[in-house]
Amino acid sequence: MQIGELARSTGVKIETIRYYEREQLLPVPQRTDGNYRLYSPRDVEQLRFICYCRSLDMSLEEVRLLIGVLDTPSGSCLTVNALLDEKIAEVDARVNELHKLQDQLRQLRGFCQQPDEVKTCGILMELNRSAGIDKAQI
Amino acid sequence: MQIGELARSTGVKIETIRYYEREQLLPVPQRTDGNYRLYSPRDVEQLRFICYCRSLDMSLEEVRLLIGVLDTPSGSCLTVNALLDEKIAEVDARVNELHKLQDQLRQLRGFCQQPDEVKTCGILMELNRSAGIDKAQI
DNA sequence: CCTTGACCCTGAAGCCACTTCAGGCTTTTC
DNA sequence: GAAAAGCCTGAAGTGGCTTCAGGGTCAAGG
Ligand SMILES: [Zn+2]
Ligand SMILES: [Zn+2]
Ligand SMILES: [Zn+2]
Ligand SMILES: [Zn+2]
Numbered sequence: 001m002q003i004g005e006l007a008r009s010t011g012v013k014i015e016t017i018r019y020y021e022r023e024q025l026l027p028v029p030q031r032t033d034g035n036y037r038l039y040s041p042r043d044v045e046q047l048r049f050i051c052y053c054r055s056l057d058m059s060l061e062e063v064r065l066l067i068g069v070l071d072t073p074s075g076s077c078l079t080v081n082a083l084l085d086e087k088i089a090e091v092d093a094r095v096n097e098l099h100k101l102q103d104q105l106r107q108l109r110g111f112c113q114q115p116d117e118v119k120t121c122g123i124l125m126e127l128n129r130s131a132g133i134d135k136a137q138i
Numbered sequence: 139m140q141i142g143e144l145a146r147s148t149g150v151k152i153e154t155i156r157y158y159e160r161e162q163l164l165p166v167p168q169r170t171d172g173n174y175r176l177y178s179p180r181d182v183e184q185l186r187f188i189c190y191c192r193s194l195d196m197s198l199e200e201v202r203l204l205i206g207v208l209d210t211p212s213g214s215c216l217t218v219n220a221l222l223d224e225k226i227a228e229v230d231a232r233v234n235e236l237h238k239l240q241d242q243l244r245q246l247r248g249f250c251q252q253p254d255e256v257k258t259c260g261i262l263m264e265l266n267r268s269a270g271i272d273k274a275q276i
Numbered sequence: 277c278c279t280t281g282a283c284c285c286t287g288a289a290g291c292c293a294c295t296t297c298a299g300g301c302t303t304t305t306c
Numbered sequence: 307g308a309a310a311a312g313c314c315t316g317a318a319g320t321g322g323c324t325t326c327a328g329g330g331t332c333a334a335g336g
Binding site (some may be wrong): 008043047048049051053056057066069070072073074075076077078080081084085087088091092094095098099100102103106108109112115116117118119121123124127128130131132 | 144169183186187189190191194196206207210211212214215216218219222223226229230232236237238240242243244246247249250253254255256257259260261262265266268269270
């Protein structure tokens with residue numbers, strides 16, 4: 001299977017596949033006589049694994065770590081648990097941040113119902129005011 | 139006021155301030171005889187405005203746009219409203235994504251209560267299985 | 277007067293996870 | 307035999323900074 005077929009069957013762009021190879025997330029593939037990369041079903045699985053981990057918001061560094069762990073089946077999975085706990089905490093924190101942000105943005109949006117002139121726009125006035133308040137707090 | 143004081147009074151790093159200047163988010167400041175940057179209280183306000191917009195998750199490009207709007211006080215604030223609406227939609231979408239991610243991560247974490255060997259770890263088995271399922275779906 | 281240290285300067289490179297580009301080779305198809 | 311589709315490499319660009327190398331400026335202390 002050539003790189004194009006691997007790309008089609010995983011939804012990963014060709015350039016990204018080459019990038020993962022450079023970054024040592026995918027093994028160095030065989031080559032044809034014409035120097036084209038050749039992939040096996042095993043490589044498809046590994047690429048899917050990477051994608052799934054990425055969809056769980058893991059960094060490539062973290063995926064690399066997981067792949068390393070998988071390569072030593074008799075080791076302990078402590079690091080995996082730690083990684084997940086850290087991820088969960090990160091995502092929870094980010095969700096809390098975004099909830100606050102939602103409130104702020106909606107409130108701000110409420111300051112201008114009908115578009116008006118810039119100099120009297122409630123949004124812009126509020127943006128300036130809030131920047132000033134932050135100043136006072138520091 | 140020199141750049142160090144501006145940095146202290148806003149909590150923005152010196153390098154970031156110079157970066158904002160390069161990116162035309164802050165006006166080119168005056169200089170002392172020794173070529174040190176000199177800032178006015180107006181600059182402090184502008185920097186705070188930038189920070190506040192950044193805290194609302196706006197990109198520097200968007201902040202640049204807002205600053206541009208502020209500089210033409212007799213114009214309409216339509217673009218400001220549009221920008222905010224887009225931001226709100228973006229944040230809402232991201233929150234929904236992260237909620238799903240939270241569920242997935244917690245479920246995954248549940249597959250390994252006590253650390254065991256890599257080859258029997260529920261987390262790793264589930265990671266591999268899910269990557270395969272995603273495959274089947276495509 | 278000279279040195280120390282705090283402060284400041286510039287331009288370039290590094291970070292992540294890719295994407296895009298320039299320029300060229302291989303294979304398939306008409 | 308020529309076009310089109312597919313593949314190759316290495317380098318540079320993205321955003322929003324941060325870090326680094328290699329300096330210059332200025333006030334205080336000895
Ligand atoms: Zn919620
Ligand atoms: Zn308005
Ligand atoms: Zn939920
Ligand atoms: Zn386990």
